[in-house]
Amino acid sequence: MRKYTLALVVVIISSVALNAQDFGTFNGGFESNAQWLQDDKDLGFYAPDDQFRANNYFFLNYNVGKFTAGIQYEAYLPTPLLGYDPTLEGNGIANYFVNYKHENLDVTAGYFYEQFGSGLILRSWEDRQLGINTALRGVKVKFDPTDYLNLTGVYGQQRVGFELSEGTVQGLDVNLNVGELLGVEKLFVEVGGSYVGRYQENDGNTKVPTTLNAYAGRVDFIYENFFANFEAVHKDPDVLVNDNTITNKAHTYKGSAMLLNLGYAKSGLGVNASFRRLENFSFYSDRYAEGNEYNQQRINYVPALTKQHDYLLSNIYVYNPQSRLIILDFQQQAGEMGSQVDFYYTFPRGKFLGGKYGTKLSANFSYWGGLDATFEPSTDSYSSEFLGAGNRYFRELTVEVKKKWTKNFSGIYYYTNTIIDKGIVDASLLGEKDIKANIGVIEHTLKLGGGKSVRLELQHLWTKQDKENWAGTLLEYNFSPRFGVYVNDAWNYGGEETHYYNVGGSYTKGRSRLAVNYGRQRGGLICVGGVCRYVPENTGFTINFSTSF
Numbered sequence: 280m281r282k283y284t285l286a287l288v289v290v291i292i293s294s295v296a297l298n299a300q301d302f303g304t305f306n307g308g309f310e311s312n313a314q315w316l317q318d319d320k321d322l323g324f325y326a327p328d329d330q331f332r333a334n335n336y337f338f339l340n341y342n343v344g345k346f347t348a349g350i351q352y353e354a355y356l357p358t359p360l361l362g363y364d365p366t367l368e369g370n371g372i373a374n375y376f377v378n379y380k381h382e383n384l385d386v387t388a389g390y391f392y393e394q395f396g397s398g399l400i401l402r403s404w405e406d407r408q409l410g411i412n413t414a415l416r417g418v419k420v421k422f423d424p425t426d427y428l429n430l431t432g433v434y435g436q437q438r439v440g441f442e443l444s445e446g447t448v449q450g451l452d453v454n455l456n457v458g459e460l461l462g463v464e465k466l467f468v469e470v471g472g473s474y475v476g477r478y479q480e481n482d483g484n485t486k487v488p489t490t491l492n493a494y495a496g497r498v499d500f501i502y503e504n505f506f507a508n509f510e511a512v513h514k515d516p517d518v519l520v521n522d523n524t525i526t527n528k529a530h531t532y533k534g535s536a537m538l539l540n541l542g543y544a545k546s547g548l549g550v551n552a553s554f555r556r557l558e559n560f561s562f563y564s565d566r567y568a569e570g571n572e573y574n575q576q577r578i579n580y581v582p583a584l585t586k587q588h589d590y591l592l593s594n595i596y597v598y599n600p601q602s603r604l605i606i607l608d609f610q611q612q613a614g615e616m617g618s619q620v621d622f623y624y625t626f627p628r629g630k631f632l633g634g635k636y637g638t639k640l641s642a643n644f645s646y647w648g649g650l651d652a653t654f655e656p657s658t659d660s661y662s663s664e665f666l667g668a669g670n671r672y673f674r675e676l677t678v679e680v681k682k683k684w685t686k687n688f689s690g691i692y693y694y695t696n697t698i699i700d701k702g703i704v705d706a707s708l709l710g711e712k713d714i715k716a717n718i719g720v721i722e723h724t725l726k727l728g729g730g731k732s733v734r735l736e737l738q739h740l741w742t743k744q745d746k747e748n749w750a751g752t753l754l755e756y757n758f759s760p761r762f763g764v765y766v767n768d769a770w771n772y773g774g775e776e777t778h779y780y781n782v783g784g785s786y787t788k789g790r791s792r793l794a795v796n797y798g799r800q801r802g803g804l805i806c807v808g809g810v811c812r813y814v815p816e817n818t819g820f821t822i823n824f825s826t827s828f
Contacts, residue, residue: 304343305341305342307827309827310337310823312360314331314820315819315820316817317330318818322818332355332357333356334367335353335354335356336352336353338350346377346379350372351372351375352371353373361814361817363573364440364575373390374390374412375389375390376389377389385422387418390438393419393433393450395450395473396452396497397580398580399510400450400475401450401473401578401579403437412438413576416437416443417434417448418435419435426456427455427460430451431450431452432450433450434450436448436564437576447478448564450475454469457469471498471499472497476491477563479491479565486518486531488516488517491514491562495510495512504543505543506540506544509540510538511537512560513534514536514559517532518531519532519604521569526659529659530659533559534559536558537557538553539553539555550623555584555615555616555618556615557581560579564577582809583598583647583811584645586677587808588677591767592749593693593695593718595740595801596699598673598675599811600809601614601703602615606656607656611652611654611661613661614650615649616647616650616666618645620643621641622641622642622643626639634683636683638683642676645674645675647674648668648673650664650669651667672700673697677695680693687727689724690721691720691722694719694720697716699713699714700713701714701744701745712744715742718738718739720738722735722737731758733756736751736752749769751769753767760787761786762784762785764782764783779799781797783795792825794823799817799818800816
């Protein structure tokens with residue numbers, strides 16, 4: 280089927296080009312991420328038979344007039360990188376599309392990405408570092424009848440490796456800019472609504488709904504230095520799935536989500552607070568994909584609303600959202616509820632704390648816990664409170680100070696206090712004893728002139744639980760803005776006496792970049808933008824190359 284669709288794309292591109300006075304333009308890119316795994320007896324890692332693995336992506340877009348067409352070829356040879364979905368094995372045309380855009384109409388056929396609102400109800404997207412590509416194959420139509428009203432409709436099946444999901448997704452999104460409609464300049468108010476439905480056969484089981492619908496409403500508000508947005512989603516009743524098996528026999532359960540953001544910002548000062556409540560809010564294009572560790576076939580986007588850390592040790596205990604409803608004899612949970620608050624302040628230059636070059640202070644506090652709920656596994660039933668004190672999953676406080684001491688010398692001083700349920704680190708231990716950790720980081724950068732610089736990080740993690748104390752360091756030297764090398768080490772000296780060392784560098788020229796690394800990968804969750812995947816411990820060489828044209 281893929282080869283016939285690709286042939287149609289080529290025919291359309293060719294016919295458009297031959298009938299156009301302007302033969303159009305091409306753009307594209309190539310990215311390769313490769314591993315050569317090595318045995319490491321000290322780490323207890325033994326390389327698999329496929330020691331060399333590579334994830335490769337090549338995309339090419341062609342534009343002529345109002346038409347754009349493109350393809351993306353992917354090759355996972357001989358197998359995908361460790362920690363990626365095994366269904367990605369092989370190679371072939373993964374994505375293709377044809378787009379027509381004219382004034383207030385935008386139509387796409389083929390594979391496409393889209394997001395409704397914050398993504399709570401729908402987000403199809405790609406992140407190669409996480410191995411996620413949830414593009415929809417079908418049709419997307421965007422129509423803007425006026426300056427203050429826009430509509431988007433989608434219909435298609437979600438990508439699963441090189442195949443398609445069993446379910447079909449359809450959706451409609453409407454946004455109305457009230458401020459534009461009323462001609463109010465200083466006030467921005469936009470209201471929106473979304474519908475997303477999944478159709479999937481129930482194999483004759485009448486207790487399983489074939490169509491699962493979700494509805495969302497939202498409002499965005501900006502006035503001078505203040506902003507706020509609120510979004511709520513309702514999901515119709517559905518069955519529960521665990522390990523590809525429907526676990527409830529007699530009931531279906533509705534789901535809901537609620538997100539509120541409030542903020543204030545002006546020069547030198549910013550405050551933002553987020554609150555979110557999720558109850559039974561798993562939403563997949565295939566009901567049997569619920570809970571899969573690779574985040575495949577997820578229709579919506581539910582990232583962790585916590586501080587996104589940049590350091591080796593502060594990324595050991597990261598939060599993975601708990602949005603599922605589970606009613607089993609050995610595990611019960613209904614979802615999650617919590618909030619985070621960000622604070623930013625810049626001390627003015629010339630003042631005591633600001634100094635000659637100014638000082639920046641930021642802080643983040645986040646708290647997430649389970650819903651206050653009671654469960655009766657014998658009858659597949661439960662009840663929950665809208666607000667209440669459920670089990671604590673995660674609590675974290677981070678304070679960061681950025682200080683420029685001289686024209687060429689600057690520092691970052693970072694402290695994090697974390698409490699995390701062991702089950703977030705290892706799902707089999709949910710509800711077990713908490714891990715309590717303190718992390719301190721000191722980072723200094725010295726510019727040497729001529730594009731040269733040196734950066735040193737010193738890190739330490741204190742904990743009496745799990746693997747106990749860690750020490751970490753990174754030394755980076757940049758010969759120019761294009762070429763740099765580094766060496767780092769995370770040493771678990773308090774527990775397993777293990778060094779997770781790495782040495783590497785990168786070179787950039789124009790639109791091309793090459794990075795190489797040799798060392799050990801610490802096992803655990805790797806998170807990008809609040810979305811995580813699990814990576815097993817391993818040792819070896821990695822090569823990353825990317826270019827665009």
